[in-house]
Amino acid sequence: MRLGQHSYSTILSIQGPLLFLDRVIEARMSEVVRIIFPDGHEAEGEVLKIEGDVVLVQVIGESRGLDADHTRVTFTDAIKQAPLSLSTLNRVFDGSFRPIDGRPMFIPDGWAPVSGLPLNPVARLRPQDLIETGVSAIDGLNTLVKGQKLPIFSCAGLPSREIAAGILEHARAGITDSSGPGSVVVFVAVGLTYHEHAFYRQVLERMRGDSVAFINLASDPVVERLLAPRFGLTVAEYLAFEHGRDVLVLVTDMTNYCDALREVSAAREELPGRRGYPGYMYSDLASLYERAGRIKGAPGSVTLLPIVTMPEDDITHPIPDLTGYITEGQIVLSRELHQRGIFPPVDVLPSLSRLMQRGIGAGRTREDHRAIANALYMNYATGRDLRRLEAIVGREGMSDADRKMLDFADGFEHEIVHQGTVRRSIGETLDASRGLLERFGLLTS
Amino acid sequence: MNGHIINGRITGISGPTVSVELPGLKLYERVTVGRACMMGEVVRVEKSRAIVQIYESTRGLSIGEPAVATGTQLTVRLGPGLLGQMFDGLQRPLESLYTEHGPFIQAGRESSRSWNARPLHFIPAKKPGDSVRIGEAVGYVEEGTIQHHVLADQAGVIAGIREGELDAQSPVASLSDGRPILAFHDWPVRLPRPYRRKLTHFEPLVTGQRSVDFLFPLARGGSAIFPGGFGTGKTILEQTIAKFAQADIVVYVGCGERGNEMAEMLDDFTHLEDPWTKRPLMSRTIVAVNTSNMPVAAREASIYTAVTMAEYYRDLGYNVLLLADSLSRWAEALREISSALEEMPGEEGYPTYLSSRIASFFARAGTVETLDGRTGSLTMILSISPPGGDFTEPVTQACLRTTGSFFMLDTDLAHRRHFPAINWFQSFSLYERDVSAHFEERVSKEWSALRQQTRTLLQREASLREVVEIVGTEGLQDADRLLMKTTEEIRRNFLMQSAYTDDAFSSPQQTLERIRRILTRHAAASGRLEKGELLDTILKESA
Numbered sequence: 001m002r003l004g005q006h007s008y009s010t011i012l013s014i015q016g017p018l019l020f021l022d023r024v025i026e027a028r029m030s031e032v033v034r035i036i037f038p039d040g041h042e043a044e045g046e047v048l049k050i051e052g053d054v055v056l057v058q059v060i061g062e063s064r065g066l067d068a069d070h071t072r073v074t075f076t077d078a079i080k081q082a083p084l085s086l087s088t089l090n091r092v093f094d095g096s097f098r099p100i101d102g103r104p105m106f107i108p109d110g111w112a113p114v115s116g117l118p119l120n121p122v123a124r125l126r127p128q129d130l131i132e133t134g135v136s137a138i139d140g141l142n143t144l145v146k147g148q149k150l151p152i153f154s155c156a157g158l159p160s161r162e163i164a165a166g167i168l169e170h171a172r173a174g175i176t177d178s179s180g181p182g183s184v185v186v187f188v189a190v191g192l193t194y195h196e197h198a199f200y201r202q203v204l205e206r207m208r209g210d211s212v213a214f215i216n217l218a219s220d221p222v223v224e225r226l227l228a229p230r231f232g233l234t235v236a237e238y239l240a241f242e243h244g245r246d247v248l249v250l251v252t253d254m255t256n257y258c259d260a261l262r263e264v265s266a267a268r269e270e271l272p273g274r275r276g277y278p279g280y281m282y283s284d285l286a287s288l289y290e291r292a293g294r295i296k297g298a299p300g301s302v303t304l305l306p307i308v309t310m311p312e313d314d315i316t317h318p319i320p321d322l323t324g325y326i327t328e329g330q331i332v333l334s335r336e337l338h339q340r341g342i343f344p345p346v347d348v349l350p351s352l353s354r355l356m357q358r359g360i361g362a363g364r365t366r367e368d369h370r371a372i373a374n375a376l377y378m379n380y381a382t383g384r385d386l387r388r389l390e391a392i393v394g395r396e397g398m399s400d401a402d403r404k405m406l407d408f409a410d411g412f413e414h415e416i417v418h419q420g421t422v423r424r425s426i427g428e429t430l431d432a433s434r435g436l437l438e439r440f441g442l443l444t445s
Numbered sequence: 446m447n448g449h450i451i452n453g454r455i456t457g458i459s460g461p462t463v464s465v466e467l468p469g470l471k472l473y474e475r476v477t478v479g480r481a482c483m484m485g486e487v488v489r490v491e492k493s494r495a496i497v498q499i500y501e502s503t504r505g506l507s508i509g510e511p512a513v514a515t516g517t518q519l520t521v522r523l524g525p526g527l528l529g530q531m532f533d534g535l536q537r538p539l540e541s542l543y544t545e546h547g548p549f550i551q552a553g554r555e556s557s558r559s560w561n562a563r564p565l566h567f568i569p570a571k572k573p574g575d576s577v578r579i580g581e582a583v584g585y586v587e588e589g590t591i592q593h594h595v596l597a598d599q600a601g602v603i604a605g606i607r608e609g610e611l612d613a614q615s616p617v618a619s620l621s622d623g624r625p626i627l628a629f630h631d632w633p634v635r636l637p638r639p640y641r642r643k644l645t646h647f648e649p650l651v652t653g654q655r656s657v658d659f660l661f662p663l664a665r666g667g668s669a670i671f672p673g674g675f676g677t678g679k680t681i682l683e684q685t686i687a688k689f690a691q692a693d694i695v696v697y698v699g700c701g702e703r704g705n706e707m708a709e710m711l712d713d714f715t716h717l718e719d720p721w722t723k724r725p726l727m728s729r730t731i732v733a734v735n736t737s738n739m740p741v742a743a744r745e746a747s748i749y750t751a752v753t754m755a756e757y758y759r760d761l762g763y764n765v766l767l768l769a770d771s772l773s774r775w776a777e778a779l780r781e782i783s784s785a786l787e788e789m790p791g792e793e794g795y796p797t798y799l800s801s802r803i804a805s806f807f808a809r810a811g812t813v814e815t816l817d818g819r820t821g822s823l824t825m826i827l828s829i830s831p832p833g834g835d836f837t838e839p840v841t842q843a844c845l846r847t848t849g850s851f852f853m854l855d856t857d858l859a860h861r862r863h864f865p866a867i868n869w870f871q872s873f874s875l876y877e878r879d880v881s882a883h884f885e886e887r888v889s890k891e892w893s894a895l896r897q898q899t900r901t902l903l904q905r906e907a908s909l910r911e912v913v914e915i916v917g918t919e920g921l922q923d924a925d926r927l928l929m930k931t932t933e934e935i936r937r938n939f940l941m942q943s944a945y946t947d948d949a950f951s952s953p954q955q956t957l958e959r960i961r962r963i964l965t966r967h968a969a970a971s972g973r974l975e976k977g978e979l980l981d982t983i984l985k986e987s988a
Binding site: 025026027028029030031049050051052053079113115116117118119120121122123124125126127147148241270271272273274279280282283286287290291292293295296298316317318321322324325326328329330349350352354355357358370374377378381382388389392393397398399402 | 507738781
């Protein structure tokens with residue numbers, strides 16, 4: 001058993017963000033270490049692997065300026081914890097939980113391990129309370145519920161941030177209107193450019209109500225990209241399950257997170273999996289995404305909206321692929337719709353919300369919701385198929401019935417999916433959809 | 446148990462594995478490590494050290510903490526009371542963990558209560574003085590939908606037997622020479638349970654899914670896989686089959702999947718009833734869950750825990766269905782552990798023993814004559830999550846070599862909300878021939894003929910579609926246009942089946958009626974076409 005802290009200057013090697021130390025006594029897995037640079041400044045690190053008395057440490061922050069002779073590493077005997085308090089509300093922190101809004105650090109009421117603990121499946125409350133986002137393509141066809149994790153699959157250059165901001169604004173208003181202590185937005189920026197960050201800051205300031213932000217910009221240390229979402233989720237769990245708040249967590253951009261994971265994995269000389277991403281990326285992503293949910297007998301909820309920019313617009317790329325396997329559906333944005341001026345450019349065919357079934361219908365949204373959603377899908381899918389035929393034989397060569405389906409698909413895109421910045425209530429979405437289906441004689445019941 | 450316990454210490458930690466200095470360990474022996482007494486299993490033995498995979502998060506574990514050999518392998522406890530329970534991958538009861546330790550699962554916390562917390566009333570079938578053979582029932586416990594027989598594990602003359610509440614320690618009966626007969630015993634999960642012989646005849650396993658039962662039927666004692674990209678409805682199909690399949694016992698493993706889906710399933714299962722017995726669905730079900738964020742080594746063990754419980758009920762003479770969602774997550778856990786052990790990787794980083802492990806797992810399915818002469822079956826249905834929906838990946842390919850049926854879930858079908866998204870060209874069932882005879886005998890003689898007709902129509906439609914892509918439906922002959930109409934009806938009203946309405950379950954009779962109606966109408970319309978009537982007239986009349 002160790003008592004207190006140990007200090008070493010027995011560095012074997014330094015590789016990027018990783019340090020190998022020799023002759024360490026009784027190191028602890030995931031132990032937090034303090035690294036004192038030759039010039040006197042300090043950084044934090046975490047133990048990744050122990051082999052006898054050789055320890056592998058990951059430096060959190062910049063490793064430039066480290067040397068093998070004068071650097072000292074102090075083992076603290078503690079595991080990375082997040083400080084928790086209601087004073088986190090309306091504060092801005094960096095990826096190491098240091099305040100960057102010019103105000104001093106708060107005094108924590110408690111601490112919790114950043115990696116979180118798995119929620120017992122028996123303790124989970126089935127998520128089924130609708131969150132109205134004001135976006136027809138989501139509310140009508142891919143309904144979001146409290147405690148769900150629903151990523152937005154975007155492509156480079158598409159307006160994912162405008163959509164995310166719109167969802168946050170509308171969703172929070174919807175939750176806050178109902179009784180309860182109100183909602184909180186936890187915003188986690190992972191490797192964001194300053195320009196994007198500034199946009200989100202404006203959105204957060206414009207929205208009234210509580211928020212917490214963890215900001216890791218593109219110029220900030222890569223290892224902090226792995227930490228920022230964990231801090232965000234730890235705070236979210238605290239606010240939701242200790243204080244009964246409905247927490248919406250927006251993480252952008254998960255692609256930067258995964259690239260950071262790959263970078264660290266490569267530095268550790270681990271065996272690369274698909275496209276160089278580590279083999280444990282599924283489990284690692286799950287340890288983030290699975291923290292969304294609700295608990296029986298507790299009023300709060302953690303709803304997670306990660307944004308994933310699909311490299312090369314490819315949905316089978318490991319990042320969107322593994323994300324889709326863990327999350328409860330996905331909202332897929334389409335470059336083609338965007339170029340045709342449709343906003344939000346949501347492609348409803350590959351989009352999906354797995355928890356929709358219990359969130360809609362009589363007593364929740366409207367009795368005809370399911371029938372309308374099914375009819376929209378079915379006929380839009382047919383119309384989309386026929387567009388390929390139209391490209392070959394031309395509109396003139398097609399039957400009246402087929403031409404009708406083509407018109408329906410156009411109508412659906414322009415009247416239902418396209419809504420500009422106008423917010424629609426769920427009732428308005430369903431009325432508009434019903435109107436469109438009836439105009440084409442496609443609603444049987 | 447070998448009685449003596451040796452202490453050692455941890456010398457290294459890497460991901461989910463630790464190396465320990467502890468002489469005399471055997472491969473697959475269970476070891477507890479650390480002050481929190483985390484459970485682990487020996488996966489490699491070297492001269493001076495052994496490597497142990499840990500079923501908990503290794504965060505916070507320190508070099509020098511104790512390691513204790515237990516002398517036993519990883520086992521599960523078998524006996525009355527398993528039905529209706531929810532376990533984690535190591536058979537720890539989740540309900541008790543929840544009530545004792547709160548909503549979050551913490552490392553190294555063993556539940557103090559054993560899983561059979563409910564009272565179980567034992568009713569003797571023998572009286573003192575009776576003789577029993579090995580495997581003969583000495584009495585039973587009413588458990589859910591079944592009478593759970595307590596079998597004698599040794600022969601002799603009964604000296605004492607008592608009616609009353611079961612508990613884990615005291616025997617239900619004793620023999621004249623003092624040996625006890627216990628209701629509970631432990632069994633190592635990686636060791637297949639013995640049976641007298643495997644039987645080769647196949648009975649159908651009715652799932653209530655039209656596209657499965659009619660086109661690609663399953664057999665009791667067989668195995669099936671369904672691979673599909675995300676959003677193709679694997680989990681929904683697994684759960685729908687778990688609800689409606691004609692099985693005595695269903696063991697469901699949520700292996701590395703979503704927590705919210707498990708919450709949904711547990712909620713559904715407590716409210717729904719078994720369509721065959723009209724009893725609550727949960728009373729015939731055992732659930733083992735290891736969600737994606739629970740420790741990865743326990744995920745690797747979870748399918749073995751589940752299959753051992755399934756084999757136990759098979760040995761009592763029941764038809765057991767094991768459903769696992771998903772095998773890919775198990776394989777990934779295997780890969781993670783293998784890479785922590787720095788083993789030489791095979792394809793896509795998976796260990797080279799991936800396919801042999803999969804094959805030996807599949808080999809635990811089958812219809813058997815049990816040691817005491819009963820017949821029991823264990824059927825496996827496993828979902829697979831191929832990365833990027835690409836079926837050429839190692840897990841799908843390894844499974845394809847061993848499985849008896851293959852349902853390919855198609856992303857295109859899923860995108861147009863055709864569920865279950867089973868592709869009718871790529872899927873296959875090796876049991877078709879064996880099982881068809883049963884359907885012909887019990888449902889209708891037309892069964893196989895109608896199936897062939899359906900297949901031919903769908904096949905013909907596929908080639909017509911290529912033509913339609915170029916010339917449009919207008920360019921087709923009337924007979925072909927009629928065929929396209931009929932196949933559309935087959936797809937919409939027969940192959941598609943909503944999991945959320947009453948249609949979720951279709952009995953073989955209903956299935957047959959439905960396809961017969963469609964095909965009869967098609968035959969009538971074809972006849973009229975041949976007589977020279979116009980297609981539009983015929984369609985208008987039938988609409």
